[in-house]
Amino acid sequence: MPSISQISNQRSFSGSLQKNVKTTGLSESQIADVKINRKRLWADLHSTCEWGKGERWGDGPTDIGMSRLTLSDADKQARDWFVETTKSLGCKVQTDAMGNIFAIRPGRKDGPPTYAGSHLDTQPTGGRYDGILGVHAGVEALKTMNDNNIETEFPTGCINWTNEEGARFPISMVSSGVWAGAIPLEKAYDMVEVGGGKATQKSALERIGYLGSLEASHKVNPIGAHFELHIEQGPILEGSGGKIGAVEGVQAFRWHIITVKGRDCHTGTTDFQNRSDAMLTAAKLILHSHNKATELGCLASTGILTLKPGSTNTVPGFVQFSLDIRSKEDAKLMKFEQSLKEGFAKIAAGEDVGGLNAMGTKGRGCEVAWQLDTDSPATKFHEDCVKCVEASAKDMLGTQAGNQVQRMTSGAGHDSVYTSRHAPTSIDGVSHNPAEYCSPEDCGNGAQVLLGAMLRYDRLRAEKGL
């Protein structure tokens, strides 16, 4: 069995590439011998987490959360690091019109790259692993390929997607969505930041110098395959002793903004009968969404709520809140949404639904309006990719594998949802503590599986002529 370095010597980067020669990539045992540098991954990740540090939650040196909102100054620092690092590895780096950054390491042949991709932005009270680990694992995979002088059949690379979180500009996965043709560029550009600021996603891209010239399009800039390493954000893998999840798909979700209009009035002088209380109505609607989700086996959540005018002794005439609804099945989600639309209208008009208007005083009613912001149908990932993740995980864990490798459905959306529409995709899931901690071992495992999946898929592409 030749060593990796022997292989790479045969297929030297600096040597002339022989076109049209049939190859089948690295063998299974050769791939098994390629090991990422776990200490380097851990050190790199925490060094970039200096940019956009959040609140400390524990005593350890890295027990600090993240608050790196997309296109902030801290996000720019992380992006600059990504560009400089991947360029230093010999990658060609391109930025598209949504600020998505594609770092491409050449392969033996040309063609759409096999990518690792995720995002460097975080929630306002986010952690150090959601998204960030996925990008760092991709960069570590490229570094490991360089260390071992590996020449892949096709180009490989790493993508940093812009604004996956949707926390600052309120459409999540918006930039992979534009790339996939699912979200119009102008709609993405025109989003205004939440919280009263005036920046749009476009002005924010311009401000930090990441409004690229490459069209954000799967047609102009195709992807050969997309692998994403992601921490598990729920309790399933952790709770069942799993180490690595081979993610088969993502549940459907739809994000709405619900607007409730009533009328401002004085809290002391207006009796309940004469009120159109938008806050009381919103409270009933939020509770109803939860009750109905329980009944139908779906999820419903409200993460943002604003009201006007905002004074202790004025009954608010205006409330807006976010409504995030989810289900594993598209049809079930639409049935749930339809039921909520009917229920909300009745409750706001003062009719009783589920006991919510049974105990209080009937007022003058409010108006309810729905606005759909994000629509993400249930996603099924490419079986070839899922198998590559699974094989890589089993190889790494060896005889201990057993139920430590599990197939699963993701509850959360990821950029992989949009890439899967136009490229074979899967997610390599890694167990993650709810307190925003991912152990060095789990981080390393995830990155090792990611690298193995990329190399296996590269071989598969060569074998199948993909």
Added chain:
Amino acid sequence: MPSISQISNQRSFSGSLQKNVKTTGLSESQIADVKINRKRLWADLHSTCEWGKGERWGDGPTDIGMSRLTLSDADKQARDWFVETTKSLGCKVQTDAMGNIFAIRPGRKDGPPTYAGSHLDTQPTGGRYDGILGVHAGVEALKTMNDNNIETEFPTGCINWTNEEGARFPISMVSSGVWAGAIPLEKAYDMVEVGGGKATQKSALERIGYLGSLEASHKVNPIGAHFELHIEQGPILEGSGGKIGAVEGVQAFRWHIITVKGRDCHTGTTDFQNRSDAMLTAAKLILHSHNKATELGCLASTGILTLKPGSTNTVPGFVQFSLDIRSKEDAKLMKFEQSLKEGFAKIAAGEDVGGLNAMGTKGRGCEVAWQLDTDSPATKFHEDCVKCVEASAKDMLGTQAGNQVQRMTSGAGHDSVYTSRHAPTSIDGVSHNPAEYCSPEDCGNGAQVLLGAMLRYDRLRAEKGL
């Protein structure tokens, strides 16, 4: 019957005052002959409403709301007008340590003045009559006394109280509260503005130059009587054909800030059982406060709600909301509050109260904390003052009076609540359309009654030796 001008000639301002001479003020018919200038009142009021204009709500020239938050630049403009105008009328003007401004017109004798008082600040989406009309009517009363060369037995005057609304710095009637010794000066000074700004009430007073040197104290700066003209902010007077309300008292109210603590988690990956959803819990508590208020015949309202972290796909771990509860009786209000405290704790812990936890999924529970911000017990006004308002209203309306003059209880707090603790007080209520409109006729009626009540009370003081 001598004319007013004849009376005033006998008791000239410029002439030497004879001390210790028994007088009994103006006669009933003399008071009846003193008429305010209704056009001047209307023009003055709308000219000062240029400062802090809000949103237009109708087509008329004055159909524009107000947004003159306390101690803002617009409030400074209104204050400057008040000081300049009353000085030009010959008043002595004093500003105390809370920015309360006292304009004093000398009387025949020294002693605590008989004041008209109200406030020039407004809610963020306020109108042109709440508070503003009360101050303008007081200034118009002083102008009318000058026009007619009236010399009162005791000094009369007009007060502009600071931050009656509690909309920017969240304790309402805070500055009359400090004057009354009911709120510590430091607590009032240290209030931070709502909405994320950093100003305190003290820094805001300093910024606009209204941090006065006079101690804010009923002991140092006593009041002889306090009359307040106020629009009705509810539907009772308007609905029953009343023109003028002689207000006997104010219902009790208590303002709380309720804090709900749960835990942030991802909306897509965390099932309901594993959530500590502070927003869902807050929705249940708000609905419960309404249901319980209905049951006990009280009022409950939530006008402010903030949450963290504020992202569509993060279940909020932190919610704070205002809770304004009211009742005509102190004991009933405390019973209501006690019931809410027990109910809130149970609901947050997942126990069922009033069906609110019956339909959904039991999660991991949240913690609830209460903080009392304003405590205003039920107030009963001074019968002498109430009678002066009543007599003045009946005199003005003449044979038409009938049920156009009504005794009533105010639902809203006013600075008169605090002045009543240390000075005879009543409110002259005037009907007011919910769409923030008060007709020129109603404004004039209210101001005329205010003047009449002040002059009648001045006479009563002389008669009774008060």
